[in-house]
Amino acid sequence: MPLAVPFDLSRLRDSALLPIGQKLIDGERLTVADGVVLFRSPDLLGVGAMADAANRARHGDRVTFASNQHINPTNICVLRTTCAFCGYARLPKEEGAYRYTLEQALVESDRADGTITREFHIVGGLDMQAGLEYYQTLFRALKERHPQVHIKALTAVEIAHIARIEKMSRADVLIALREAGLDTLPGGGAETFSAAVRDVIATKKLGGTDYIDVHRTAHQLGIRSNCTMLYGHVETIEDRMQHLEMLRDLQDETGGFLAYIPLAYHPDDNELGKTLGRQGTSTTGADDLRNLAVGRLFLDNFEHIKSHWIMVTSAVSQLSLHFGVNDIEGTVVREKIYHAVGAHTPQGMTLPQLLTLIRGAGKVPAERDSFYHVLREFGPDETGEAAPDAPASDLITAAAS
Secondary structure (H helix, E strand, O other): OOOOOOOOHHHOOOHHHHHHHHHHHHOOOOOHHHHHHHHHOOOHHHHHHHHHHHHHHHHOOEEEEOOEEEEOOEOEOOOOOOEOOOOOOEOOOOOOOOEOOHHHHHHHHOOOOOOOOOEEEEOOOOOOOOOHHHHHHHHHHHHHHOOOOEEEEOOHHHHHHHHHHHOOOHHHHHHHHHHHOOOEEOOOOOOOOOHHHHHHHEOOOOOHHHHHHHHHHHHHOOOOEEEEEEEOOOOOHHHHHHHHHHHHHHHHHHOOEEEEEEEEOOOOOOHHHHHHOOOOOOOOHHHHHHHHHHHHHHOOOOOEEEEOHHHHOHHHHHHHOOOOOOEEOOOOOOOOOOHHHOOOOOOOOOHHHHHHHHHHOOOEEEEEOOOOOEEEEOOOOOOOOOOOOOOHHHHHHHHHO
């Protein structure tokens, strides 16, 4: 819920922001109309200053990250021809199509090269041959091989797909996957909830109401999750605010979301980009920063707002640490999905690079686990390389003590 936040209203150059700034000071919840004002205000620095104040009230100067690793087991997807913004998916016999065998997935899991991986982020296509048993087998094998690593896997869209092909309820799928080793759900697949927008960018993809229902079901089962919004394509400001309101409402109901992560649309190598006549980066740095700041201010019941440096560049993510962001995407190791649609950023980042990025913004870096418990905070001269071979359990024990 909102916090009463000390803030100097003289920092706002747009008079339309003054009532919003007063609400921030008084600890009042913002309305959807307030959110529209934040998105449309010419005073980006004023919006950022309010978001920074709200963030500092919760987190001070600490910025967290996870030592995580992305694994994408399959790019085969039944929605290959209907998700216009995707450049990753393939049909089963199309060039470049793949589905990992168990051994290939395990080899991929070992790619971190000495970095302590604490979280596997596992998402892929809607593959008819990758059903419940496929993921149960994968999760069990990963837990056996890497018992301390948290498994954050399968978007709401993938959960609904498995339920459909297995003729099971979504709750039963989630229970079965949890028993096999699933710990939390990622937030991908949300896109923008507006039905009109989805008719353009993803006609047959799981709708916004169903996305919310999968996450509600997960939360009711005690499975926490993240959430996202894809922006910068054909959506309006009102569409963005409808989306954020639905997320805030579910968080009021369940409290099950860990973090909100806005995702910037990339137009290269996908049909939507060709239709819109766009190439290169679709969003501006200003819009990227504004989406994060509005998320911090409007989603007052979310503790964590995360910047995805793969989508917006490390430079924008660094700036975002003064626009309401307290968490930044981690080491990743090898990301495939966003790079298939034009991301020009590295596929991974080393621990020293992350520390440099965070410190360069004048912030204090801290490594966290998947539930946002801080494992270690890094001093000004620490490189993070002192104990690369230490098991995660040792560091968790040390942090707890």
